[in-house]
Amino acid sequence: MSQAVISSNVAPPSARNSAMRRLARRNSTTAFLLTLPLILLILCLVVYPFLYAVYLSMLNKRQTRFVWLDNFTFLLGRETFWDVVFQSVLFAVTAVLLKAMIGFILAHVLHALPAKGQRKWRGMLLVPWVIPPAISTLAWWWLFDPSYSAFNWALAGIGVDPVPWLGATGWARFSVILVNVWYGSPFFMIMYLAALKSVPDQLYEASAIDGASGWQKLRYVTFPMMRNIISITVLFSLIVTFANFDIVRILTNGGPQDSTHVFATYAFQVGIQSGDIPLGASVSLFMFPLLAIFAIFTLRGVNKRTKEMS
Amino acid sequence: MAQVTLRKVVKAYEGGVQAVKGIDLDIADHEFVVLVGPSGCGKSTTLRMIAGLEEISDGEIAIGGRVVNDVPPRDRDIAMVFQNYALYPHMTVAENMAFGLMLRKFPKDEIKRRVDNAARILDITPLLARKPKALSGGQRQRVAMGRAIVRDPKVFLFDEPLSNLDAKLRVQMRTEIKKVQQAVHTTTIYVTHDQVEAMTLADRVVVMNNGVIEQVGPPQELYHNPKTRFVAGFIGSPAMNFIPGRLENGSGALRVHLPGDIVLNVPESRTARYAALAGKEVIFGLRPEHLTEEKNLERPGFARFPATPEVTEPMGMETLVHFKMNGAEICGRVDPNAPAHPGQPLAMAADLNNMHILDPQSGRVL
Amino acid sequence: MSSTAASPTPFVPAEIKHGSLKNERRWAMIGAYIALAVFVLFFMIPPFHMLMTSLKSSAEIADLSGNPWIVRSPTLSNYWELLTQGNYMIHFRNSVIVTVCTVLISMIISTMAAFALARMKFWGSATLATGVFLTYLVPETLLFIPMFQIVGSLGLYNNLWAMVLIFPTLTVPFCTWIMIGYFASIPKELDEAALIDGASHIQMLLKIFIPVALPGILAAMIFAFTVSWAAFIYPIAFLVSSDQMVLTVGIVSDLIRADTFQWGKIMAGALMAALPPLLVYAFLMDYYIAGLTAGATKG
Numbered sequence: 001m002s003q004a005v006i007s008s009n010v011a012p013p014s015a016r017n018s019a020m021r022r023l024a025r026r027n028s029t030t031a032f033l034l035t036l037p038l039i040l041l042i043l044c045l046v047v048y049p050f051l052y053a054v055y056l057s058m059l060n061k062r063q064t065r066f067v068w069l070d071n072f073t074f075l076l077g078r079e080t081f082w083d084v085v086f087q088s089v090l091f092a093v094t095a096v097l098l099k100a101m102i103g104f105i106l107a108h109v110l111h112a113l114p115a116k117g118q119r120k121w122r123g124m125l126l127v128p129w130v131i132p133p134a135i136s137t138l139a140w141w142w143l144f145d146p147s148y149s150a151f152n153w154a155l156a157g158i159g160v161d162p163v164p165w166l167g168a169t170g171w172a173r174f175s176v177i178l179v180n181v182w183y184g185s186p187f188f189m190i191m192y193l194a195a196l197k198s199v200p201d202q203l204y205e206a207s208a209i210d211g212a213s214g215w216q217k218l219r220y221v222t223f224p225m226m227r228n229i230i231s232i233t234v235l236f237s238l239i240v241t242f243a244n245f246d247i248v249r250i251l252t253n254g255g256p257q258d259s260t261h262v263f264a265t266y267a268f269q270v271g272i273q274s275g276d277i278p279l280g281a282s283v284s285l286f287m288f289p290l291l292a293i294f295a296i297f298t299l300r301g302v303n304k305r306t307k308e309m310s
Numbered sequence: 311m312a313q314v315t316l317r318k319v320v321k322a323y324e325g326g327v328q329a330v331k332g333i334d335l336d337i338a339d340h341e342f343v344v345l346v347g348p349s350g351c352g353k354s355t356t357l358r359m360i361a362g363l364e365e366i367s368d369g370e371i372a373i374g375g376r377v378v379n380d381v382p383p384r385d386r387d388i389a390m391v392f393q394n395y396a397l398y399p400h401m402t403v404a405e406n407m408a409f410g411l412m413l414r415k416f417p418k419d420e421i422k423r424r425v426d427n428a429a430r431i432l433d434i435t436p437l438l439a440r441k442p443k444a445l446s447g448g449q450r451q452r453v454a455m456g457r458a459i460v461r462d463p464k465v466f467l468f469d470e471p472l473s474n475l476d477a478k479l480r481v482q483m484r485t486e487i488k489k490v491q492q493a494v495h496t497t498t499i500y501v502t503h504d505q506v507e508a509m510t511l512a513d514r515v516v517v518m519n520n521g522v523i524e525q526v527g528p529p530q531e532l533y534h535n536p537k538t539r540f541v542a543g544f545i546g547s548p549a550m551n552f553i554p555g556r557l558e559n560g561s562g563a564l565r566v567h568l569p570g571d572i573v574l575n576v577p578e579s580r581t582a583r584y585a586a587l588a589g590k591e592v593i594f595g596l597r598p599e600h601l602t603e604e605k606n607l608e609r610p611g612f613a614r615f616p617a618t619p620e621v622t623e624p625m626g627m628e629t630l631v632h633f634k635m636n637g638a639e640i641c642g643r644v645d646p647n648a649p650a651h652p653g654q655p656l657a658m659a660a661d662l663n664n665m666h667i668l669d670p671q672s673g674r675v676l
Numbered sequence: 677m678s679s680t681a682a683s684p685t686p687f688v689p690a691e692i693k694h695g696s697l698k699n700e701r702r703w704a705m706i707g708a709y710i711a712l713a714v715f716v717l718f719f720m721i722p723p724f725h726m727l728m729t730s731l732k733s734s735a736e737i738a739d740l741s742g743n744p745w746i747v748r749s750p751t752l753s754n755y756w757e758l759l760t761q762g763n764y765m766i767h768f769r770n771s772v773i774v775t776v777c778t779v780l781i782s783m784i785i786s787t788m789a790a791f792a793l794a795r796m797k798f799w800g801s802a803t804l805a806t807g808v809f810l811t812y813l814v815p816e817t818l819l820f821i822p823m824f825q826i827v828g829s830l831g832l833y834n835n836l837w838a839m840v841l842i843f844p845t846l847t848v849p850f851c852t853w854i855m856i857g858y859f860a861s862i863p864k865e866l867d868e869a870a871l872i873d874g875a876s877h878i879q880m881l882l883k884i885f886i887p888v889a890l891p892g893i894l895a896a897m898i899f900a901f902t903v904s905w906a907a908f909i910y911p912i913a914f915l916v917s918s919d920q921m922v923l924t925v926g927i928v929s930d931l932i933r934a935d936t937f938q939w940g941k942i943m944a945g946a947l948m949a950a951l952p953p954l955l956v957y958a959f960l961m962d963y964y965i966a967g968l969t970a971g972a973t974k975g
Contacts (some may be wrong), residue, residue, distance in 0.1 A: 002802060022873035030877050031796040035804060038789035038852060044902070045845045046811050046819065053822040106715060109708045121712055128719050130957045130964075131950040132906030134924040138946045142729060142939055148737070150725055150744040182719065187968070194969040243815035246908045250928070264817035264909070271821045272913050281821045288818065295813040302809065324914075363868050384874035400887040409883075410873035513876035 057282035061275075071282040080258050081266075081283075087173065088262040088287075092242040095180040099241075100234055102181065103188020111196045122193070129186035137250040140179045141166075144251070169259040172252050179247050184240075188233055189285050195229040196222070228305045235298040239291055247304070263287045312374045312464035312497045314360060319369035321355050321521075329355045331521040332369060341354050342491055342498045346508035347518035347544070354469060356518070357501045361467050362386050374464050384413075390467040394474060395450045397457075404429075404438040407456045421460075428459040431493060432486075448479045454499070455487070459494060466491070468500040472507065484510060488584035492610040505545050509533070515519065517541050525590035542595055542666060548630065548641045550597045554670065559588040566594050566665075569636030577611035577662050584667055587676065595666035595675070601642035603650065604657040611663040617642075622650045712944065723950075730754050730944035737939050741933030753942035763918045764945055767926030770836055771905060771949075774922055778843040778904040779897055782851050786896065791881045795867065805836065812849035819845075820909050827914055836920045842910050847900040854899070854967060858892030861884060884958035898960060902953050923949040 075081045106125060128136065140223050143150055144165035151174055152162040165175045199222060207221050245264040248254065253271060254261035261269070263283060271280015314337040321330040329353040337343045345353040358364040360371055362383035368512055370377050378386050389410075397406050404425055409451055411421045429435040432452040442450055451471060458466055471487070472480045488511055491498050508515045508527040515526045517532065517540070525532060525541045536542035542550045555568040557576075564576040564584055604614055617640070619631040624646060631642045631650050642658060644650050667676045729737065731750040742748060758764040792798070793805050823842060824833075832838035862885065870880045886893065911925045918930055927945040931938045957964050 001827065027796060027877070028798040029802070031792040031798040034792035034796075036846065038808070039804070041844060041848055042716065042807060042811050045842065046814060049819045049822040049826060050814075052826065053819065056822055057824065060705070070938070102715070105711065109711050112704070112708055121716070123958075124716050125712075125719060126725065126957070126961075126965075127954075127969075130902070130953050131735075132908075132924060132953065134906060135927070135946045135950050136722055138927065138942055139726040142724065142943065143725055146777060146941075148744065148939070153744050169762040181909040182722070185715075190965055191969055194965075221727065223700040239813055239815060243817040245817050249908075249912070264815075267817070267821060268909070272824060277821060277825060284818050284821055284908070287815075291815070295810060298813060299806065299809060300778075360874060361868075363871065383868075383871045388872065390869070390872050392865040392869060394863060394865055396863065396869040398866065398869075398884060398888070400890075409870075413874040413879065457869075461873075 012157070052282045053285060056278050057285050059278040061278060062176060063278060071279050072286075075279070075282060075286070076166040080261075083258055083288075084261045084266045084283075087260060088242060088302055089245070090173065091177060091248075091260075091262055092238055095184065095235075095241050096234060096237050098177070098181045099184040099237060100230070101187050102185040103192055103233075104230075106185065106189040107192035107196055110193055122190075125189060126186045128183050129190075133183050134246045134250065136183065136297075137179060137247050141174075141251055144175055166252050167256060169256060172256060172260045176248050176251055179251060180241060180244065180263050183247070184237060188237070191229060191233045192226065195226045199225045228301055232305065235294050235301065239294045239298070242290065242294075243287060313337060313372075314465055314497060314499065315370075315372040316356070317370045317372075319356070319359060319363060319371060320367045321352070321359060322367040328521055330359070333518075333523050335516060335523065335526070337499065338575055339497055339498060340495050342488075342500065342511060342513045343516060344500045344502060344508040344512035344514075344627055345516045345518055346502055346505055346522075349503055352521040353501045353503075353516075353518045355468055357467055357499060360465070361388055361390050361501060369479075378616040387464045388467055389461045389463040389465075390469065391451075391454045391458050391471045393470040395442070395454040397450055397453055399442055402439050402441055403434065403445070403453050403456075406442070406453055407460045409459075410457065410461050424460040425456075428456040430536075431459065431490060432456050442570075447475050448483060451475065452486070455490060459490070462494075464497065466496050466498040466500075468498065471500075472502070473504070480507075487511065488657065505547065509545070515545075517544060519544075528628070536666070537675055539593070539595075539668050539675070542668070542675060546597055548598050548643075550595050550666070551601065551610075551638075551640045552668070553594045553596075553635060553638050553640065554591070555594045556591055557584060557587045557589065557667070564588060566667075568594060572615045573633070574613040574615070574660060574662060576665070579611070579663065580665070584676070587667065591670055592676070593668040593670050595668055596660060596662075597664065598641045598643045600661035600664045601640070602659055602661070603642075603644040603648040604659045611661060613660050613662055615658055615660065616655055617658045618655050619652055621648055622652055689789040712920070725948075726943045728946050729939055730941075732940050732949050734938070736832055736861060758941055758945050758948070763921075763926060763930055766919055767921050767923045767930075767947075770920065770926075771922040771924075774836060774839045774843065775901055775904045777840040778847060779900045781840070781844050782847040782900040783893065783897055786848050786851035786855055787893065788881075788887065790852050790859050791885055793852070794856045794859035794942075796877070808849050808852050808856075811845075812853060816909055820913050823910070824913055834912060834916045834920055836915070836922075838914050839904075839907070839910060839922065843904045843907055846903050846907060850903075851896040851900055854896055855889070855892055858889045858895075859877055862888055869895075891963060891966065894960070895963045898964050899967040901956065902964075905953055 023296050057071055058062070058068055060070075110122055110125070113121065142148070146164070149162070149165060151165070155163065163275075164171050166172050169243060190293055203221050203225070204217060207217050212220060242262075243264055244262060245268070248260055248262050248265045249268065252260045258266075263286060267280045267283035270283055271277050314335075316333055316335040318332045318334060319330060320328060320332050322328045333352075333356065335343075345356060347353050351477050355364060359366050360373070362378065364383065370379055372378065373386055373388070398409065401407070401409065406424060407425045407428060408421045411424065416424075425438070426435070429438055432455060433454050434449065434456060436451070437445060437449060443452065445453065446518050454471070468487070472483055475483060484507060487500075500507075500511060509532075512529055514526060515529055516526050519540050524544075525537045527535075527599045532541060532545050539552065553568055555566050558565050558567055560573075564581045566574045566576060568574065617631075617633045617635075621632040623630040627646065628643045629646050629648065629650055631644055633640050633642075644656075644658075646654070649658055652659070668674065669676055723973055725745065728745060728747050730756070731747045731752070733749070733751050733753065736742070736748060739858050789808075793801055793808075827838045827842070830838075832841065866884060866888070867880055870884050875883065906924065907922075908924045915921045915925060918926065921929060923945075927942060927949060931942045931945065
């Protein structure tokens, strides 16, 4: 192949550059078209509603007048709202802690089982997570029924007085947390189990030869390897639990005396049921700062994990 | 007609790092060319630019006389065999081979004819209905080659195709690749980091280092007449010994002064070539096979010197001895019956007919 | 053993220790099974009680003298009445329509987007991937009030199809996120081989990526199905007439009239509503779990 033949085929550099650019442009056009539905979905059905919520929250009840931050200051001055804040935090923190602990224990116990039995047990333990919560909560509601409670019947058998599961403030708070723990523990279990399985056996063997006891293995091998998954799961669950709606709505609808309301159910009551949309929007927006902090930490954990995995 | 021509080809990444620094290469029709070099030398990048998988930052690549810089891979009429085979896991062997033809809308009977033919050449006819998962490494390798053959392309590109196989299979597949290429006679560019593969397969070997071509030539030429210290050290195993020394004119003959007061006479056949270097610091290069135990041979060009091996490695047909010459690590190859023991002096002989003298500054072989 | 007993050697304590190690392990296993049994019991109480109640007649439910945990004269009348009278079948059909549409829309949007995000570097692609993840973290309870206004202004209030429009916001971000992970795990050489074989980007997606990532796609589909089947807050906020309702809200609204709770039918309806996810879970457990855990382990 001689130089002459080549040069006869050579396009001038500028023409070639533009051909190259055209190719690149076509590629990014394809990419843009492929992601366009996703972008539209995020912009129209997530970003826009959020901005609209901010706008709504600054209107008066009939949405005729701009009242700036009046709705927010009004809420901050109401005792019920502070009850909601307290109950939301109590509900989320207690439920997540319990779920994380139960999930951790179950994952460890499952991991120790022989592989054959593990599948069967895991299958049964995940059932609460599979049933839609709006549906399984109905069963709990029935179990907590003031006159027909099957729990109270069993308690009566051992001589304990009937418990007002949903009727007294303390018990009602306990009950909504119990149901949330029942529903959410399997999620923690399965996340931890996946993480446990990803710890190479050789690390345990090496630490056994180094003389580590069972506890030390947990402390120095398992826990550091799982730290990221644990924090991602906890943060994610905090978001979901903090914003929970179904369980409280069905079990107590906020009662007794608004003592079990969380942000979502209170916003629903104020915004949809009582028709004060702007005030409801401001209630749910109060969740945003806390959720944003959780979300940022979750994202950081995920990015860190991605880097570790690659 | 499927020559491949590279003119001042450059691959630059963002931030100005150049993986390939302007290489020129002419590959003739039907030729089997192997690009060899250490990892990061730019050989794979060069191959991928020929394939169209990497953009060419500067320069030109032509296949069969047509500049292909802006031609997408599918229109370059090439076929490629990847290191991990890249077989489509959800397709059978036959479908894997047929996929490229199908996308090019070949008639069904033509596809079948070509697939059957390639399967016969590669001896994989019984595997046609299997999925890649059910194949051994060597079989996958054959299917990957089959996928290339059915296309009947202008150029075959191989990207380290054997490095995922175990040692024994590698030797076997090496022969296989050579046989296939001789049968189909397609221009082939083959990338490897293994100099043995390069030597055994290639019509011509291209040694690359740091994004430039160090030397191009037939395997034997590279072995006997390396042009640079890099090529001299890269081709051949164990590698050539390099010992700093000085050329001196003494008592009418040219001599190499090595550390440890060892003085070797340059054979007459080489004196004319090195005469001008007298009095200069040089690097003396000699392959291990030219550094043997003293065999009581009085032949011109042989020089004796004593050495004390630190480590001996019996290989069966020979024994490698490692010793130090004023700090420089030296390796020699001796007869398995020679009295080579660690720590015991051994009389060695250097075959200076095969010596090399290198410029310590430029690294060029003089 | 007899030789070691006769003349004590250093092996004796080792063997005793070995025995105690075995014992220790056995007790640990017994403890593990007890713990599991306790939790399985705790986890199974509500579904079990649901089943028992659903098999009882109203009279038996109202009778306070018997053990509520067992059923004395089982009857399928609750199920039969639900299936033949009232709006239960309409709710079921509505749930199926909404879920099928949501799954289809989610899969189309997220497969295309994930392919572009995993394989084609373009301006803003990294930001978009992060944005997708953040969107996934936005709970629907933050947006349902403005969404109420938006749906109303579109004239879709109390309309089933509003669900089809909104539910993808619950499913698409996570589906896209896990599919990016699955697509990214496909070796790059596979697309290069396809490029050389002559495939365009679209052919590569249809003929290589989708078949190869089928397990991931299935996991994402199951996720989308579960979420849209279980969605609650949008239906309860936007659907008011019984013929537009889906199962999660329909059961309660139709079977509770003022103060009369038809518990037998509620439980029967709830159980049948829980059946589709339970069946999917039972037959595709591995994909179900893969979808559940992929978000954290894949990326």
